[in-house]
Amino acid sequence: MIKATFSLLLLLLSSFVSIVTATPPARIKLCSTGCPAEAGIVGAAYSLVMTNEPSGNYLVSATIDKNGILTPFEAVYTEGIGAHGVRPDAIGPLDALFSQGSVGVSNTQKFVANVNAGSHTISVFAINGANSASLEMIGEPVSSGGEFPTSLVINEAGDRVCVVNGGKVNGVSCYNFVPGMGLIPLGNTIRSLNLNQTTPATGPANTPSQIYFSPNETQLIVSVKAGFLAVWDINPDGSLSNNFKTIPGGILPFSLLYVPGKNAIIASDPGIGYDIFDLDTNTTATFEIPGQTLTCWSVFSKESGNFYMVDVGVSTISEVHVAESLDSYIVEQYLLGSDGPIDSAVATVDKHDLIISLAANVTGLTVLAVNGPGAAAVHQHLDLGGPAQAAKLMLRSSNVQGMATFIRK
Numbered sequence: 451m452i453k454a455t456f457s458l459l460l461l462l463l464s465s466f467v468s469i470v471t472a473t474p475p476a477r478i479k480l481c482s483t484g485c486p487a488e489a490g491i492v493g494a495a496y497s498l499v500m501t502n503e504p505s506g507n508y509l510v511s512a513t514i515d516k517n518g519i520l521t522p523f524e525a526v527y528t529e530g531i532g533a534h535g536v537r538p539d540a541i542g543p544l545d546a547l548f549s550q551g552s553v554g555v556s557n558t559q560k561f562v563a564n565v566n567a568g569s570h571t572i573s574v575f576a577i578n579g580a581n582s583a584s585l586e587m588i589g590e591p592v593s594s595g596g597e598f599p600t601s602l603v604i605n606e607a608g609d610r611v612c613v614v615n616g617g618k619v620n621g622v623s624c625y626n627f628v629p630g631m632g633l634i635p636l637g638n639t640i641r642s643l644n645l646n647q648t649t650p651a652t653g654p655a656n657t658p659s660q661i662y663f664s665p666n667e668t669q670l671i672v673s674v675k676a677g678f679l680a681v682w683d684i685n686p687d688g689s690l691s692n693n694f695k696t697i698p699g700g701i702l703p704f705s706l707l708y709v710p711g712k713n714a715i716i717a718s719d720p721g722i723g724y725d726i727f728d729l730d731t732n733t734t735a736t737f738e739i740p741g742q743t744l745t746c747w748s749v750f751s752k753e754s755g756n757f758y759m760v761d762v763g764v765s766t767i768s769e770v771h772v773a774e775s776l777d778s779y780i781v782e783q784y785l786l787g788s789d790g791p792i793d794s795a796v797a798t799v800d801k802h803d804l805i806i807s808l809a810a811n812v813t814g815l816t817v818l819a820v821n822g823p824g825a826a827a828v829h830q831h832l833d834l835g836g837p838a839q840a841a842k843l844m845l846r847s848s849n850v851q852g853m854a855t856f857i858r859k
């Protein structure tokens with residue numbers, strides 16, 4: 451009897467041990483040989499993507515040096531798990547979250563936030579930890595206020611974060627960011643999008659794409675791939691109007707960017723190319739990018755004054771100029787082989803803009819130097835898949851998502 455109890459205890463112990471060893475490591479170096487010297491990093495500059503793996507979601511960083519050259523650095527566990535949306539259309543496995551903005555950076559408060567779509571949580575990390583190039587998690591992940599969070603936005607002051615959920619329980623939710631404490635849920639900000647959805651979301655059609663603040667932060671905007679923007683008014687105490695207003699337009703409005711100086715939004719649209727929402731007149735114009743198939747992401751470069759629309763389907767970035775009148779035209783197109791670029795962000799290094807795209811199809815990064823209007827050129831191709839495999843980090847084309855950059859000022 452005593453012996454039987456003892457062996458049962460051993461069994462329990464050994465299964466406990468295997469659970470413990472199955473916990474993902476908190477930090478995985480991706481540069482065991484050739485880690486950049488701290489001095490060579492532009493006061494801690496990096497780009498971040500996330501693995502979005504169901505076995506454990508990691509933020510993967512690459513440092514940026516003074517010449518704008520990226521080097522894989524490390525992967526940090528988010529204490530959450532990733533997820534992949536359901537795709538009945540079988541267009542392809544890339545873009546697991548149907549979103550732009552799954553990872554965000556506050557340059558003001560120096561923190562990073564990301565969505566964990568499989569655990570319905572948001573994680574936050576301090577950038578200014580002991581090692582200026584390393585992220586330090588703050589507290590524990592917090593509930594996203596719904597299911598299948600896919601995109602988040604951080605305000606200019608860095609004290610407010612809002613997230614959009616795309617699953618069965620969909621809609622938005624906001625938080626205060628408190629340094630050292632993390633995200634504190636903000637009252638009266640959980641609002642539904644009333645989408646008939648599943649968890650994980652079924653898409654890409656009928657899913658939210660990106661969450662965004664208006665420039666003066668009086669409105670919270672979500673693009674929905676059902677031909678509309680949902681707009682909530684933000685009250686002075688941070689709470690949201692009970693219902694959203696609908697601004698119809700486009701086919702599958704995806705990523706959102708304000709046109710500088712205008713009350714207008716340019717949205718990528720995989721249904722046609724891009725849309726321009728004029729918020730003064732409530733009119734929307736759609737624009738075709740000939741040959742496009744999946745124009746889902748976009749960035750703006752101050753250096754060129756132009757927008758760059760990213761199409762994973764034909765592996766092409768189209769540079770678009772939007773005039774004061776909101777007329778627009780394609781300036782140039784950049785063909786990127788089989789890179790399959792998705793989420794992208796701009797990093798300004800020594801007054802020059804770099805467009806860093808997550809090259810999902812080749813599990814790497816594609817870096818373009820903007821070089822002024824119409825003159826972008828590939829600056830670097832960075833492999834992440836090889837270093838990840840060597841470090842035993844699960845990083846796959848089908849799940850990898852997100853892009854944010856941080857440049858210490």
Ligand SMILES: *[C@@H]1O[C@H](CO)[C@@H](O)[C@H](O)[C@H]1NC(C)=O
Nearest residue numbers: 538644645646647648652656
């Ligand atoms: C929600 O979607 C499902 C699947 O398409 C459909 O069967 C159901 O009728 C829809 N429900 C509502 C309320 O529209």
Ligand SMILES: *[C@@H]1O[C@H](CO)[C@@H](O)[C@H](O)[C@H]1NC(C)=O
Nearest residue numbers: 664665666667668712713729
């Ligand atoms: C914020 O911007 C909108 C759009 O330009 C404008 O209508 C509104 O009056 C502004 N609100 C404040 C408080 O500045």
Ligand SMILES: *[C@@H]1O[C@H](CO)[C@@H](O)[C@H](O)[C@H]1NC(C)=O
Nearest residue numbers: 681695696697729730731732
């Ligand atoms: C635009 O739509 C919003 C929301 O429906 C409304 O409040 C506003 O008055 C409209 N503006 C114009 C110019 O039609």
Ligand SMILES: *[C@@H]1O[C@H](CO)[C@@H](O)[C@H](O)[C@H]1NC(C)=O
Nearest residue numbers: 762763765787788789790811
């Ligand atoms: C992705 O890579 C495969 C080869 O691995 C290639 O056949 C395919 O065309 C690529 N897709 C895109 C969008 O470039």
